Amino acid sequence: MKKFKSAMLATSIASLLTLGAMQSVNASQKIVDTLSSQLRLNYQIVDNNAVNDGVDCAALGADWAACNKVTLTLKNTGPAITSKDWAIYFHNIRMILAVNNDQYKITHVTGDLHKLEPTDRFTNISANSVVTIPFIGEYWQISESDVMPRWYVTSTDAKPKIIANTNTDSDNLSAFVAPLGEQWKISPNDHNILMTPKNRYQRNNDIQKIDADLLKGQILPTPVKLTVGKESITLNQSGVNLILNGLAKPSQLVLENHFKQLNIAVTKQGFKVNASIDKTAFEKGVNGSYKLDITPQGATIVAFDESGIFYAVESILSSITVSKPQIINTLSVEDAPRFEYRGMMLDIGRNFKSKKAVLQLLDMMSKYKMNKFHFHLSDDEGWRIEIPGLPELTDFGSKRCHDLTEKQCLLPQLGSGPNSDNNGSGYFTRADYIEIVKYANARFIEVIPEIDMPAHARAAILSMEVRYQRLMKQGKTEAANEYRLLDPTDTSNTTTVQFYNRQSYLNPCLDSSKKFANKVISEIAKMHVEAGQPISTWHFGGDEAKNIHFGNGYQDIHAAKKEAGKGLIDQSVEDHPWAKSQACQTIVSKGVVENIEHLPSYFAIEVSKIIKNNGINRMQAWQDGVKFATNAKAFATDDVVVNFWDNLYWGGYDSVNEFANKGYRVIVSNPDYVYLDMPYEVNPKESGYYWAARFNDERKIFSFAPNNLPQNAETSFDRNGDDFAAKGTMDWPGAYGLSAQIWTENIRTDDKMAYMIYPRLLSVAERAWHKADWETNYQKDREFEKGKTKYVDQQKLLNDWNQFANLIGQRELTKLDLAAIDYRLPLPGAKIESGKLIANVVFPGLTIEYSTDQGKNWYSYNGPVAINNNASVSLRTATADHKRTSRVEQLN
16 A cells, blocks of 8 residues: 555656756747747847947957947737746847846857847846847948848757747848948948949949940850851741760750741751861860851851860850740850869858759859869868768757757758758759769869868768767777767867857867868768869868967957057967867878978878778868978879958968969959958948958959959959059969859848859950950069059950949849849949930840839839929839849938
8 A cells, every 4th residue: 555655756746857848948939939939039230330338349349349239129929928938049241249238148159159148137028018139249341131040949858949030041130130221331431432322323323234236246254265246147947057076965955046036046967067176277276265157048057075065065155045045156166265163153152052943053154164163062061061970060060959969950040040940951862963074074163172171160070970979889889989089088279261160170189180181082982083174183172270369359458568450359368270189180290291380281291191082182172271381292282272351452462473483373353352241332231241242243253354363453442442552473374274263151041142143154254265365474573553553454454344234224134034043233323414304234235114102113224314403213123034123222
């Protein structure tokens, strides 16, 4: 009986405990549900130069003593909130240095993830009230897209929920981000011009519309020699007959499809296009060279190689318009690419992109004769490719969700929110990747995979920690350590550029790190072989393996002499990456490397041996990944290529020569010209990062001289909108190529990716393929400066740009429409003069629309139109098919 009573008592206690736990969970979930639905959040950037308001940014530890003021408000639309058991997680690209409301605190979690929670002083958020939480952030925020969506609420054991008015995938964040107003400048020294309709009108004012007849037969990118005949050919219903001798069937099918996209049939009875390969017809053996003649009797192509045939046919396609696809102009072309490397880098580590978007990008690259696809497959925020034998890389490392233990997924970043059902998560299977490589190969595009290391490796590192823990639980110690990327002895206190800790740096001193590199390289190499395109170039990565707190904008708080304009931090507790790793200390003590800071380049050399052993003879890297190597001969591969990404105005016009003179082949990849994640124009409504440039628009990229970097000082400005001088002091053997880059920190969707890439990619393709007459040759010790030197023929540059802009506006954008690409539509420029609206657009031929009744009715602008003095004019542009419009802007 006693045993029975004891059992009953134990059962009752257990039931009560379970009930209590359930009640606790239910109470926590109720808090989360209440806050996520009742709160309305507003984020307002108050001052981007907080020092003017008396804030001691240096004392707060801000880099270069620069900080901004933000006012965060929480509007409670329901009953009072009295519980303290809650937290709001949010993404902020700026480190938060101080909070000026003692009822709340903000803690940095990792990367851009922060946590807002009540303090002991918290009382409540009363019914239907507004709470104000001012805080100070590092640097500045001059774009509305700096603010990330999907702020979410958590509570003990409850399911997180996103605050309703922050839940968006759109780039329109107006539901919770206040307009920046006057806060669009980095500092008082920012001399950029805000792009309003009036300022935009002035910028576009030297562009004149060209008659469509004068654009007939023009080809993009511009050929070396082009003669357009007076005759034109009208295709019948049979279309074209492609007789492309020497061109592989997959590539021929691509070209047939490109004709069909223009509603041109491909049949045996059509207008004949005959192609053959004859290397002896070319003085210089340049891959991609071709000669093309189009006469009423047919088109004849003589090419140096297969790619030459492909590019010649693309030139025919380029000369055809969407409006009259049956008309082909007679013409004669002799053409060859300027650079061997004409590339595009896509980052899918930060935010994943669909296979459809990647394939679409490859197809467009092929149409504009771009031939290198640099595929950034991993980063701190995500691992994006399946590796047989290492399932954790995708089961864990490709997912982001709210798991504070990081056992199931990586923590949310970059606006991905608490769930793994958005673009923050995702990966390509082995079959997906093989399909992508095959697709690229048929278009004469080399896929260059990049697995970034030793920095930017958090997704890989934590994936291998999950693997380590799994195998250790099974008692498989040797297997657990086989691919481990962290040294457990390493207690270094480091901070990456994106504010992660030491778990972002793969340890270069471990044999297991080399085994991991070999495993990944060998598995991806197998995929390429299966796809029919064996890897010829492996990208090592190598960038930013440093502690940001040792940067020039910080100083030690203990220093006897302080420098004005630098942030004060305790550098005595900071370490370089791996400084406290016993494995790395051993390598340094043995003299294998000079010091800890040289380890990234040491690891690059070690990985080059692995690359070579996998039958790959070329290694590519970001230039800072090899900066401590003696020269290119230090590496095992036959060839070493660097993506050079120093800003020109910070000395990149000369530092590029250092790498070229060390034997590296240089791919010009300057962020202040060819990073397509920078904004299109100086306007807070335009999204994009701006650390390198306030804008990179089509005209700036078109005017870029990639093979004479100092020249660009005569045609552009620095980040502050000021002139700068540039002079190369060393020999320059010439660039290997030009590459555009698009990093996706705030590019969360495929549509946004298209917006940021197109039509800027056309300017990149033009400069990669064609050297213009106004580009001067490099000359050591020649100095360039805007307004002072006159080496560039500005009239030729303007004439070239004017034709290019007309070709985009009158022809190319309709082709992008046909390909269903959501490219960016430029906003119109406009002003009121003598009572009339006068408007223009950067690409003549685009439709400008205006409204005088707040957008209720829209009218096409065809010339100056009288406007009532009291009318408020709204402006936008529209695609030729009127299916899409730009954002609307008011003319004040």
